[in-house]
Amino acid sequence: MANSTADAIPAEGLAVTGNLTLMDSFSRLPATLWEQRDLLALQARIVVAALGCIYVGSFASLRRPPSASPPKKKKNGKYGEKDEDDDDQFVQGLVASDAIMFPILAGTVLVGLYYLIKWLEDPAIISKIMGVYFSVMSLASMGKLLADFLHFVTGLVFPEVWKCSDGILWRFDGAKKCQYRLDDGGERVYDNAKMSPFPGTLFSKWRFSESKHNLFWELRHLYQEQWTVRFAMHGLGKHRIQLRLNDVLGAFMAIGASILYQTTKSNMLSNIMGYAFSYVGIVTLSPTSFAIGSSVLFGLFFYDIYMVFYTPYMVTVATKLDVPIKLVFESGKRSSMLGLGDIVVPGMFIGLCLRFDHFLHYYRQRQLVPVELRSEEKGVDGVVAEVQETQRMVQKPKYVNPMGQWGNRFWGSGSATPAVQAAAFKKTYFKAALVGYFLAMLATLTMLLVFKHAQPALLYLVPGVVSAVWITGAVRGELHEMWIYTEDGTLDKEDVIVEVDGSGNVLKVVEDKKEEDESKEDSKTSDAKADTEASGAVDLAQKEKPHTSETKKSKKASSRTVFAFTIEAPPSPTEVVDQ
Numbered sequence: 289m290a291n292s293t294a295d296a297i298p299a300e301g302l303a304v305t306g307n308l309t310l311m312d313s314f315s316r317l318p319a320t321l322w323e324q325r326d327l328l329a330l331q332a333r334i335v336v337a338a339l340g341c342i343y344v345g346s347f348a349s350l351r352r353p354p355s356a357s358p359p360k361k362k363k364n365g366k367y368g369e370k371d372e373d374d375d376d377q378f379v380q381g382l383v384a385s386d387a388i389m390f391p392i393l394a395g396t397v398l399v400g401l402y403y404l405i406k407w408l409e410d411p412a413i414i415s416k417i418m419g420v421y422f423s424v425m426s427l428a429s430m431g432k433l434l435a436d437f438l439h440f441v442t443g444l445v446f447p448e449v450w451k452c453s454d455g456i457l458w459r460f461d462g463a464k465k466c467q468y469r470l471d472d473g474g475e476r477v478y479d480n481a482k483m484s485p486f487p488g489t490l491f492s493k494w495r496f497s498e499s500k501h502n503l504f505w506e507l508r509h510l511y512q513e514q515w516t517v518r519f520a521m522h523g524l525g526k527h528r529i530q531l532r533l534n535d536v537l538g539a540f541m542a543i544g545a546s547i548l549y550q551t552t553k554s555n556m557l558s559n560i561m562g563y564a565f566s567y568v569g570i571v572t573l574s575p576t577s578f579a580i581g582s583s584v585l586f587g588l589f590f591y592d593i594y595m596v597f598y599t600p601y602m603v604t605v606a607t608k609l610d611v612p613i614k615l616v617f618e619s620g621k622r623s624s625m626l627g628l629g630d631i632v633v634p635g636m637f638i639g640l641c642l643r644f645d646h647f648l649h650y651y652r653q654r655q656l657v658p659v660e661l662r663s664e665e666k667g668v669d670g671v672v673a674e675v676q677e678t679q680r681m682v683q684k685p686k687y688v689n690p691m692g693q694w695g696n697r698f699w700g701s702g703s704a705t706p707a708v709q710a711a712a713f714k715k716t717y718f719k720a721a722l723v724g725y726f727l728a729m730l731a732t733l734t735m736l737l738v739f740k741h742a743q744p745a746l747l748y749l750v751p752g753v754v755s756a757v758w759i760t761g762a763v764r765g766e767l768h769e770m771w772i773y774t775e776d777g778t779l780d781k782e783d784v785i786v787e788v789d790g791s792g793n794v795l796k797v798v799e800d801k802k803e804e805d806e807s808k809e810d811s812k813t814s815d816a817k818a819d820t821e822a823s824g825a826v827d828l829a830q831k832e833k834p835h836t837s838e839t840k841k842s843k844k845a846s847s848r849t850v851f852a853f854t855i856e857a858p859p860s861p862t863e864v865v866d867q
Contacts, residue, residue: 724756
């Protein structure tokens with residue numbers, strides 16, 4: 289990741305016009321921009337590519353925020369329902385020590401590669417070895433990226449709803465293989481003219497033969513259904529993975545792309561692999577808080593400056609090795625590159641900003657419900673009296689998963705489904721971070737044209753992104769919320785009793801009712817277990833008899849599962865109706 293952070297924009301193709309002062313360089317900047325307009329077009333492609341990767345990666349990193357209550361578990365096997373457990377997990381985030389370890393590890397790998405290149409005197413050997421290594425390691429990343437891309441495409445082809453020109457919202461019934469709308473009473477109204485599984489005024493009225501009609505509806509169900517793969521092996525435990533057809537297709541496409549890259553060394557395939565690394569890095573890497581995220585970014589900020597300006601390591605490794613650790617764009621005789629670290633490092637912080645916006649969306653919807661607390665207090669005279677006190681309990685709103693709604697938003701509207709509405713939350717900090725990233729990239733390009741020297745992008749990206757976010761928090765008066773926000777799971781509590789002031793503002797947490805109930809339950813269970821053990825010991829002592837030579841009857845040994853592998857598919861819509 290960070291060790292692949294190359295100089296963002298090398299100074300290839302720039303004419304050196306002699307020793308100019310800084311003011312002279314800035315004064316000639318407009319003329320230089322016009323002279324290097326083809327280079328600017330090349331850099332614009334890089335900026336758009338980086339912003340696009342960060343944008344989609346940030347949305348893919350969304351999960352249930354701790355300010356929302358977990359969804360109720362749904363029964364498996366029902367058509368159209370998904371298991372929410374996979375989208376309700378907190379990932380292992382970065383901790384404070386990573387701010388120190390990241391630059392150290394990145395520097396160690398970078399220096400090692402530099403001296404290995406010098407020792408072998410042929411970087412092609414290292415490029416081949418690392419190319420094979422990255423091709424194998426990128427299979428999971430490319431599989432994830434390609435599968436999500438296929439989900440996006442099939443979501444556009446087979447959305448859940450679509451809105452026609454007269455404002456009517458049409459839905460799809462897989463059981464009857466027909467489209468319907470809801471009347472004022474919520475009853476389904478079917479239209480025999482709309483028998484197609486495709487959306488749109490024109491496509492919904494397409495007529496096919498019976499075989500093709502059934503085939504397209506089966507394809508719609510096949511791309512939307514979720515399979516459950518169960519794997520069990522003695523000694524390794526049991527595992528469950530939920531897949532869709534696009535996940536399997538994405539894996540096969542990733543294998544094919546990796547083999548093709550090894551045979552052709554295509555620059556386009558190298559960029560795709562780089563996109564995949566960056567995409568998965570943004571999805572999986574997560575600072576647990578804004579303070580830790582800022583520390584990690586500034587640690588890599590100083591690392592990048594030192595490695596580019598004061599050592600030959602960064603530029604040499606980035607330019608000598610032909611491996612997918614950078615994005616390379618070419619136009620005619622010009623080429624430019626952007627290290628993957630310049631995407632992933634700011635990208636994981638920008639993803640944190642989007643998840644913070646998601647957190648605030650539900651945080652503002654929480655309600656303080658009155659609750660009566662009873663406790664016992666001992667008076668001066670020694671008499672124990674019951675005291676009743678009214679407090680407030682935080683009630684979190686129900687979580688609605690906003691993932692996979694691109695097709696519904698395209699064909700429908702902002703209120704087509706509850707999930708589309710949930711995806712339309714305000715993205716204040718996310719937009720501020722993207723603007724900071726864009727302006728920082730412009731500053732990087734400007735400094736390149738002024739100084740005619742390769743620029744470390746993190747020199748501008750880290751201050752640009754971090755300052756944009758913290759300034760936004762200061763202007764909005766939400767620095768406290770930014771400071772206390774964490775993704776380590778400590779905020780993911782329910783039934784929390786709080787103390788509020790006259791204006792309804794939370795002053796402090798009184799108790800966690802759920803944890804207290806669980807503690808009491810554990811205590812009761814522990815006491816009951818102790819009583820049972822004591823009673824069992826007494827019974828054993830009473831029933832104990834001298835040993836005899838009689839052979840005791842052995843219990844029948846139970847069998848155990850050594851290996852099991854199953855793939856479970858949900859029932860088809862017609863099977864659900866028949867049941």
